Amino acid sequence: MGTLVGHVAPGFGFLLIGLWHLFNHIKLHALNPKSYKGPSWFPSAKFRYIELVLIMVGSTASVAMELFIGPERHQPLDPDGTIPSNHLHNFEHSSISITFFLYAACAIILDRARVQAQFELTQLLGAIAFAQQLLLFHLHSADHMGPEGQYHLLLQILVFVSVSTALIGIVLPHSFLVNFVRSVSIFFQGLWLIVMGFMLWTPSLIPKGCYMNDEDGHMVVRCSSHEALHRAISLVNIEFSWFIIGVTVFAVSLYLVLVKVYGEKKVEYFSLGNEDEESNDDVESQKSGAFDHSSKSFIQVGKIFSQNDMESNPPNAHANIAGLWHLFNHIKLHALSPKSYKGPSWFPSAKFRYIELVLIMVGSTASVATEFFIGPERHQPLDPDGTIPSNHLHNFEHSSISITFFLYAACAIILDRARVQTQFELTQLLGAIAFAQQLLLFHLHSADHMGPEGQYHLLLQNLVFVSVSTALIGIVLPHSFLVNFVRSVSIFFQGLWLIVMGFMLWTPSLIPKGCYMNDEDGHMVVRCSSHEALHRAISLVNIEFSWLIIVVTVFAVSLYLVLFNLYGEKKVEYFSLGSEDEESNNDVESQESGTFDHNSKSFIHTYGQILFSK
Known part of the structure; x- marks a missing residue:
């Protein structure tokens, strides 16, 4: 497998299987959205087991290539029958192929049995x-x-997604999203293997400062210096982030095309029209208990927020942070409709439906422009020979994050206008992908993050991880206010922490004692004069983060209490343990009328009677 053909051939196999599954899962769900159950493999009309047989043929060819065709002596063993060190990888690759052969063979046997x-x-x-x-x-x-x-x-990340979704699919066989993600991950595996083959065994594509070296009969890419190696690895990370964007665009586009071809428009569009008409509809739906969140999703939210209180409080410059906007609206929506609450991925505005998404797109575009054209000295991030210089690698990383968030917002608008059945789930998944892209590139950042700046980024990754996790959990638990509350707080905290980082790392008077600002390749970086000063500076960052956790928690809880008091209704009444006769009379009346509310009075009322009667 350690050759161009050895990566491209199996990669092409994974790509075809992933594409076959992606096409069929989308088609099956579009035709039968209510009765959908994703199979492990798809039979063909002319020959039922064509997919499984092709897997077996491909696996057999791979084993033959690794053990008999590839080795010089056409067998992988030494004369004494032992496995030589330079053929260990052949046995590893063969073991993978044999396992996939076993899967396909057993799938046929189980189907026939x-x-x-x-x-x-x-x-x-x-x-x-x-x-x-x-x-x-x-x-x-x-x-x-x-x-x-x-x-x-990076390939291991894709394989991990395939493993996880395969296991989750056993528990959630009717989840289209699980099968959709698994199909995309298999397709992405194949594409990445093909890219590896070309990028690692095509001399003209080898990164600057690196070369191909013959080691035990295998060509391996080596780099002439640590700087060249660091640059080469960062380029791989950037390349992977671009493919995340490309594969996401392809998968969503394919979904929209196939749904249009095979599906029916199951979701009705509700305009943010006349205020009285909207209000009446909302009241009637709540009274009748027929509020359908599964189909209306966040479109119905527009009705609730199209009233005067929404119009009088539009997102202004001070509240134009996505986390704060989501936090406010999730609390308000839950306070107004606690029983029928379903947290949307984004919130429409009464005057302009897509204001939130458009602002994300504008902000992302401005970020890309700053990273590529405004920030660099020559107003473009490339060297004269067209390659990416080491001191501009971080510009491409940050731009990839911004482009992914732009993609999320653009796809959210497209999905909303297309009125597809899985609008909420796909939009939520796209948000999770955007945060995952951010987490991946911050974790594999090209910048030297060994000092205080590295600690700031490490703690930032914790917040991004919470955003990724809650975005994914929100797909499974769309009615959970707490999941959406935590995600909104984490996004708000991300913004706050980034602002704090900006001031603390680039304001000379705020640099910790024993540390200083150093110019490195045109970038000001905080360095410390001794190990003790570095240790103190990192500890101060940790303390600062812990203080902000307290502040953000107090703020979030206070905001919840204020908004709940403003928009919510008091559902829980307090029953004092007062006079025995009064309690008994009230209890008799409540039992006679059949309106004894156990949920609100709980056991306090009951045990109060028992205690006083004794």
């Missing part, structure tokens, strides 16, 4: 095959310290 647990066992076998692939790539015998190692590290 028509056993009760066919779906669950087939799904489990697929998860085992991906787990085998993840294990052997993670424990690979090859030296993966250079660019090749970074390619394999």
Whole structure:
């Protein structure tokens, strides 16, 4: 597998299987959204097992290539029958191929045997095959310290997604989103393997300062200096982030096209029209208990926020932070409709429906322009030879994050206007992908984050991780106010922490004692004069973060209490443990009328009677 063909051939196989699954899952869900159940594999009309047979043929060819065709002596063993060190990777790759062959063969046997647990066992076998692939790539015998190692590290992320979604699919067989993500991850695996093959074994595509070196009969990319290696690895990270954007655009586009071809428009569009008409509709829906969140999603939210109180409090310059806007609206929506609450991915405005998403797109565009054209001295981030210089790698990383958020906002508008069945789930997933992109690039950042700046970024990653997690959990628990509350707070906290970072790292008077600002490749970086000063500076960052946790918590709880008091209704009444006769009379009356409310009075009322009667 350590050649161009050895990566492109299996990559093409994964790409085709992923594309086949993606096409069929979207088509099946578009045709039968209510009765959808995603299968582990798809039979063909002319030959039922064509997919599984092709997997077996591809796996057999891979094993033959690794063990017999590839080696010089056409067999991988030494004369004494032992495995030589330079052929260990052949056995690792063959083990992966044999496991996929086993999956396909067992899937055919289980289908012909028509056993009760066919779906669950087939799904489990697929998860085992991906787990085998993840294990052997993670424990690979090859030296993966250079660019090749970074390619394999990022490949492991995709395989992990495939393993996870295969296992989750056993528990949630009717979830289209789980099968959609797994299909995309398999497709992405194949695409990434093909890219690896070309980028690592095409001399003209080798990064500047690196070269191809023959090691035990295998061509390996090595770099002439630490700086060249650092640049090469950062380029792989940027490349991966671009492919995340490209694959996301492709998957969403394919979904929209296939839904238009095969699906029916199940979702009706509710305009943010006349205020009285909207209010009456909302009141009637709440009275009748027929408020349909599954279909209306956040479109219905526009009705609630189209009243005077919404129009009198538009998102202005001071509240134009996404986290604060979401925090305010989630609390308000939950206070107004606690029983029928379903947290939307974004909030429409009464005067202009897409104001939030448009502002995200404008902000993302401004960020890309600043990183690429306004910030650099020559107002463009490339060297005269068209390559990316080391001191501008971070510009491309930050731009990739901004482009992903632009993509999220643009797709959210497209999905809303297309009125697709899985609008909420896909929009939520796109938000999670944007945060995941941010987390990945901050974690693999090209900048030297060994000092105080690194600690700021490390703590920022914790906040981004919370945003990713709650965005994914929100797909499964759309009616959970707490999930949306925590995500909104985490986004707000991200913005606050970034502002704090800006002031604390680039204001000379705020630099910790024993540290100083140093100009490195045109960028001012905080460095410390001793290990003790560095340790103190990092500890101060940790303390600062802990203080902000307290402040943000107090602010979020206070805002919740204020908005709940302003918009909510008091559902819980307090019942004092007063006079025995009064309590008894009230209890008799409530029992006679059949309106004894256990949820509100709880056990306090009941046990109060018992205590006083004794």
